[in-house]
Amino acid sequence: MSELINLSLTDQIIGLADKSFSSKEITDAYLDEINNKKILNCFISVFEEESKEKALLADKNIANNKARPLEGIPIAHKDIFCIEDKKTTCGSKMLSNFISPYSSEVFTKLDSVGAITIGKTNMDEFAMGSSNETSFYGNVLNPINEKFSPGGSSGGSAAAVRANLCSFATATDTGGSIRQPASFCGVTGIKPTYGRVSRWGMIAFASSLDQAGVVTKNAQDAALALKYISGFDQKDSTSLNEEVKDFQKEVNLNQEHVIGVPKDLIENMKNNQVRDSFNEAISVLEKDGAKIEEINLPHIEYSLPAYYVIAPAECSANLARYDGIRFGHRSDDVSSLEELYVNSRTEGFGREVKNRIFIGTFCLSAGYYDAFYNKALKIRNLIKGDFDEAFRKVSAIAMPTCSSSSFELGSISDPVEMYEQDIYTIPANLAGLPALSIPSGKVDNMPVGLQLIGNYLEEGKILNLANKFQKLTDFHEFK
């Protein structure tokens, strides 16, 4: 096995620039490793020949001093990002035949700075799931212990980084889909501020919550990777026209931090080991000079119920486009237009996606709209208000990423128990705040994550804090 695959993204860029190794060498090494670790099921598609060709071109650019910032770096995209002329399945049978006619902005940006797309990662169907078990293409295995879940929905991306199948993978987060798998796989994952990264060409689940981000080995790499996908995009009407700071620079600044810890939430945690691990992580940062402040987020316990109205409501509207006519699965067994709709959708969607469409449809139907959807939107406002209040006196908020470490595949069948996986990650999505997860310890021999939530557009601050933590600890190192 080549040592090149163990390197961080930052070290790979340095090594390529000083010609310690070539893009061909890294690309071949990753392709070999992807082949060796097929059992993990991290990828839905792998672009072997094309990656090899692009690596040769990258090496030429490097030799001619024409290297772009990510020239020759093999990366993976979650299979939710459309790439022109490539299959984009979103983990669903519905899109098993979908060859995208255009590319997502995230792909285009990374492609334009020289990154090589080595493959597309497995995920929960339409990003709905917290264990990767809802994927039509089979679940991903956690590389640390193959009996365990890698988390979801970006489980393929998190597991691929953890298994050294790439040093950087894109991902998306609607209620925790970057941070929870990052926590379960012991890697670093960040969901930036809503609107920071264009959603153009990113298959929609719940449009007011969906946000693209990255999974990497550490905070330095995350800052670097995030820089290249962020920025205003006219094609996305909710894209933020705000300056993108140089996160890579900011991650290394000597910043002072005031960290808010929601005391009630931590005290009420059921899992003592996760709580102890969290408290230890906070004391590491406190000893390093961070100021710790107790804060209150009085409405945070209502995040889960509000989310499970808003997300399914938006999902039921977004997924109405899959009608069997223009693209996606079309049933062969039809004799009327109605049957074409119904049979195509019934055959194309899996159980969890159907559950969410049903819940969303129910909550939006006449007689229930006010009691469910409108109520949830009002609670969303209260939760945003809690964060606004807290950020008057703190620069970051810390809490565990998840209430437990990873669980065995197949061990959770109750949907609500599965939804509770995202109990600490959902609030940041409802408020649209940036949030990340970094490895901060182990519980039952599996990693747990520390979640840092920042104020709007302050990704740099939480990355800076995460980097400080990683300089003081070694939980992020793969051993």
Next chain:
Amino acid sequence: MKITKQDLKNISLLSKIKIDDETSSSLVQDLESILTMVNKMEELDTSKVNPLIHPIENTQTLREDKEKKDIKRDKLQELSKEKDSGFYITPKVIE
């Protein structure tokens, strides 16, 4: 919260997804358990709170009203299983 047979029928009709007899009982169980969790929202008095539809206000930027050809028609139609001369084909809707 109870989901009635009529509720299931309505949901199936509106969402254009079939609910067969085999899965309907486990589906009712799932939906009832999700809605029971969701009902916790009732504990809060929100009569004086405005709904927040979107986390970030003042987005929705408009672009110039110029024709763009980001996606090619032919390429899009290639994705359809049944098409003819630039049209999508569906089963007959008028007898």
